[in-house]
Amino acid sequence: MxxxxxxxxxxxxxxxxxxxxxxxxxxxxxxxxxxxxxxxxxxxxxxxxxxxxxxxxxxxxxxxxxxxxxxxxxxxxxxxxxxxxxxxxxxxxxxxxxxxxxxxxxxxxxxxxxxxxxxxxxxxxxxxxxxxxxxxxxxHPPERDFDDKWPVGWKWEDVSAAADRVWDLNPGTMLPSMDGKRYDQGMFETVSKFLDAQGWSEVDQVAEPNNKTNVYSHPNWDIGVSGGLPKRVxxxxxxxxxxxxxxxxxxxxxxxxxxxxxxxxxxxxxxxxxxxxxxxxxxxxxxxxxxxxxxxxxxxxxxxxxxxxxxxxxxxxxxxxxxxxxxxxxxxxxPVGQAIKDHPIFSIYVQTADDWTSFNTSTVVEGTNVNDVELYTEQGSGVLTQGYHRMIFWTSNVASDKITRYYQGSVSPQGQGLFLIKAYLTHGATSSGKMGIQANGTVGFTQMPYLQSQGDQEGARMFVDEMLESVSSYGWELTKGTTNASSILSAYSQGDHYxxxxxxxxxxxxxxxxxxxxxxxxxxxxxxxxxxxxxxxxxxxxxxxxxxxxxxxxxxxxxxxxxxxxxxxx
Structure with missing residues (x-):
C-alpha cells in the first residue's frame, strides 16, 4: 500500500x-x-x-x-x-x-x-x-585521501582542524538506538565469522579511520538525536x-x-x-x-x-x-567536466543457511508494525533508528602498475539467509571520464569514468576473484547471476559519488x-x-x-x- x-x-x-x-x-x-x-x-x-x-x-x-x-x-x-x-x-x-x-x-x-x-x-x-x-x-576519511593527490595546502595536516569542526557538529554514530543496543544483527554475526576465517579483523572505523585493509566494522551512519529522536541528520x-x-x-x-x-x-x-x-x-x-x-x-x-x-x-x-x-x-x-571520477560498484549476492532475514519496511509503511514504531517514537530505540546496511568492510590490493587500490564493501541482508555485498573500487582508482552539457541544458557523461585503465580492471578482477573464491570455499552459494568475476565486473553500477x-x-x-x-x-x-x-x-x-x-x-x-x-x- x-x-x-x-x-x-x-x-x-x-x-x-x-x-x-x-x-x-x-x-x-x-x-x-x-x-x-x-x-x-x-x-x-x-x-x-x-x-x-x-x-x-x-x-x-x-x-x-x-x-x-x-x-x-x-x-x-x-x-x-x-x-x-x-x-x-x-x-x-x-x-x-x-x-x-x-x-x-x-x-x-x-x-x-x-x-x-x-x-x-x-x-x-x-x-x-x-x-x-x-x-x-x-x-570518516583516512589521512591518505588527502595526502596522496591533493595539492599543497590541502594535505591532512591542513584540513584536520576542519574535520574536527565537522565531527564536533556531525560525527555520525555507530550506535544510534538510545537504549544502547544494536538490532537485527543476524547478518553481521554470520558475515563477521566468515571474514574472521579469512584472517580479517573487526575495528571501530571511527577510532581507526586509517585502517582500511582486511577490516570490517559496524556502519557509522549520518544519524543523530534531533527533537528527542534519532534521525537522519x-x-x-x-x-x-x-x-x-x-x-x-x-x-x-x-x-x-x-x-x-x-x-x-x-x-x-x-x-x-x-x-x-x-x-x-x-x-x-x-x-x-x-x-x-x-x-x-x-x-x-x-x-x-x-x-x-x-x-x-x-x-x-x-x-x-x-x-x-x-x-x-x-x-x-x-577544463570543467574533464576529470570526473566515481566509484564503480560490483554486486555479489551470497546465500547462506543461517536463520535471519531482512527488515520488512513495508510493515511500517502499511501501519501493521506497531511494536517497532512504538519503540522508536516512545523510546528512540529499535531497528528504525538504524540505516540500511549492517556491516561495512575495507580491503586493498596492488595491481601490476604498483598502485594500491582500496575497496569498500557495504553489506546488507536481502532475505532469508541472503546478503548482498555492494563492493566499491575507491581510493587509488586511476580511471576518469568526461561530462558535458546538451543543447537543452541536460548534463551527463560524454565519456564514462569506470574501469577505463588497465590497472583498475586488473585490480577489480583480483578483488572479485578473491572474494568469490573465499565465499565458495566457505561453503556458501553465489546467486542472482553473481557467480563469476566476468559477469560481476561487466554488470557494474555507478556509485553516484561523483x-x-x-x-x-x-x-x-x-x-x-x-x-x-x-x-x-x-x-x-x-x-x-x-x-x-x-x-x-x-x-x-x-x-x-x-x-x-x-x-x-x-x-x-x-x-x-x-x-x-x-x-x-x-
Whole structure:
C-alpha cells in the first residue's frame, strides 16, 4: 500500500529568514530580488549549507543561500508526514531509508520528486542534497585521501582542524538506538565469522579511520538525536539551525540558479529561475558568489556562465535554453567536466543457511508494525533508528602498475539467509571520464569514468576473484547471476559519488579552481562542493564532502581578511 503525502512546498520560490519561518510571499521574493548580498551561496546541499553557515558566523556580512530544491522536513516547510508521527517526514526515520519510494509527494514518488530531472545520472535536487536521500553511510576519511593527490595546502595536516569542526557538529554514530543496543544483527554475526576465517579483523572505523585493509566494522551512519529522536541528520539539521539564529542569514527554496552574471572576471550577481520567472540577485560591492550546486549542477552553471571548454560554452550559446552567455572574448577556457571520477560498484549476492532475514519496511509503511514504531517514537530505540546496511568492510590490493587500490564493501541482508555485498573500487582508482552539457541544458557523461585503465580492471578482477573464491570455499552459494568475476565486473553500477568536475589544482590548464578554491580567471567566484575534489575517497563521499566544505570556506573567509594584492590569473 502506497502512503500518500501532500506536496511539501509549491514550486514557487519560498523565502526563509532568520526565524526559519517559510512563506510563499511575493513581497519576500521581491525583497530578495531588490536587495544586494555580500555572499550568495548557490546550492542547498551539505557543502552549501556548511559554507553559508560559516560565512554568516564569520562576520555581519549578509549571506543568501539559494536552493533549487524543496524542503524535506517539517522544519523546512514539508507538510507530508508519516502516518505515525506528524512531526516526521519519511526521510527523517533512518530505518525507512529504503522505503522512500513507498511514499508520494503530490502525484509522484517521493524519491523521484527529490531527484534532478535534467541530469543523465543520479543527482538530488532537494534541500539538504544527497544527504537527504542517501543510505547515510558516513565513514570518516583516512589521512591518505588527502595526502596522496591533493595539492599543497590541502594535505591532512591542513584540513584536520576542519574535520574536527565537522565531527564536533556531525560525527555520525555507530550506535544510534538510545537504549544502547544494536538490532537485527543476524547478518553481521554470520558475515563477521566468515571474514574472521579469512584472517580479517573487526575495528571501530571511527577510532581507526586509517585502517582500511582486511577490516570490517559496524556502519557509522549520518544519524543523530534531533527533537528527542534519532534521525537522519547532515548539515540540514546540524549546521542550518546555527545559521538560522543569525540576522544576516537567509535562504530561499525552489530557486534554480541558471548562471552567474559577470563582467569579465568580476561576478556581479546570479540569475535565478523560479516558477514565477527569471530574476537577478545582485552582489554588494566586494561580494562573492560561492558555488555549491554539486558535481553536476556546478559545471552546468559554469558552462552557462561562459566558463569551461569552448565546445561546451558553444553548445549553450547555440542551444534551446535561451540562457545568454557572455561575449566570446569573455569566455574563460577551463577544463570543467574533464576529470570526473566515481566509484564503480560490483554486486555479489551470497546465500547462506543461517536463520535471519531482512527488515520488512513495508510493515511500517502499511501501519501493521506497531511494536517497532512504538519503540522508536516512545523510546528512540529499535531497528528504525538504524540505516540500511549492517556491516561495512575495507580491503586493498596492488595491481601490476604498483598502485594500491582500496575497496569498500557495504553489506546488507536481502532475505532469508541472503546478503548482498555492494563492493566499491575507491581510493587509488586511476580511471576518469568526461561530462558535458546538451543543447537543452541536460548534463551527463560524454565519456564514462569506470574501469577505463588497465590497472583498475586488473585490480577489480583480483578483488572479485578473491572474494568469490573465499565465499565458495566457505561453503556458501553465489546467486542472482553473481557467480563469476566476468559477469560481476561487466554488470557494474555507478556509485553516484561523483567528484572532480571542477577540480582543484595549481595550473589553469589542468584545473578549474586554485588552492584558494577560486575559479581561475575570476575575481570573486568560488567553489566548495565535491566538484573540486582532487581524488576519490576510500569510502562514501558524504563525510569528506563536508570536511572539504569546512576547509574551503576557511579559504574564502581568509581571502576577505587578506590584502587583495594578487592579480587575476588566466
Amino acid at each position: 502506497r502512503a500518500s503525502l501532500t506536496r511539501a512546498l509549491a514550486a514557487s520560490a519560498v523565502f526563509c529568514g532568520a526565524t526559519a519561518t517559510c512563506t510563499k510571499s511575493r513581497a519576500a521574493d521581491s525583497s530578495i530580488a531588490n536587495a544586494t548580498y555580500d555572499y550568495i551561496v548557490v546550492g542547498g546541499g551539505p557543502s552549501g549549507i556548511i559554507a553559508a553557515t560559516r560565512l554568516a558566523q564569520s562576520s555581519s556580512k549578509s549571506v543568501l543561500l539559494l536552493s533549487r530544491g524543496q524542503g524535506p522536513t517539517v522544519d523546512t516547510g514539508a507538510v507530508g508526514t508519516v502516518d505515525f508521527n506528524n512531526t516526521l517526514t519519511p526521510i527523517d526515520v533512518p530505518g525507512l531509508s529504503t522505503a522512500v519510494t513507498s511514499y508520494n509527494v503530490g502525484d509522484q514518488p517521493l524519491f523521484n520528486a527529490y531527484l534532478c530531472t535534467d541530469v543523465d545520472a543520479f543527482a538530488s535536487c532537494v534541500f539538504g542534497g544527497g544527504a537527504t536521500i542517501n543510505y547515510m553511510v558516513f565513514p 547532515g548539515p540540514l539539521r546540524t549546521y542550518l539551525p546555527l545559521a538560522e539564529e543569525l540576522d544576516n542569514f537567509s535562504y530561499r527554496l525552489n530557486s534554480t540558479v541558471r548562471r552567474v552574471i559577470r563582467n569579465g572576471g568580476q561576478v556581479t550577481g546570479v540569475e535565478v529561475e523560479t516558477e514565477s520567472g527569471v530574476e537577478t540577485v545582485s552582489l554588494a560591492a566586494g561580494g562573492k558568489v560561492v558555488l555549491a550546486a554539486g558535481p553536476w549542477g556546478t559545471p552546468r552553471i559554469l558552462f552557462n556562465s561562459g566558463i569551461g571548454p569552448v565546445d561546451q560554452i558553444q553548445t549553450v550559446a547555440e542551444g534551446t535554453t535561451g540562457i545568454p552567455v557572455p561575449p566570446k572574448e569573455d569566455w574563460i577556457d577551463l 567528484i572532480g568536475t571542477a577540480n582543484i589544482g595549481t595550473d589553469p590548464k589542468t584545473s578549474v579552481v586554485d588552492t584558494d578554491v577560486k575559479v581561475w580567471g575570476t575575481d570573486n567566484l568560488y567553489i566548495v562542493d565535491s566538484s573540486i575534489h582532487a581524488d576519490l575517497p576510500t569510502g562514501n563521499t558524504q563525510a569528506i564532502t563536508m570536511v572539504v566544505a569546512e576547509a574551503a570556506v576557511d579559504k574564502i573567509i581568509a581571502a576577505d581578511s587578506a590584502p587583495q594584492l594578487q592579480k587575476r590569473q588566466h
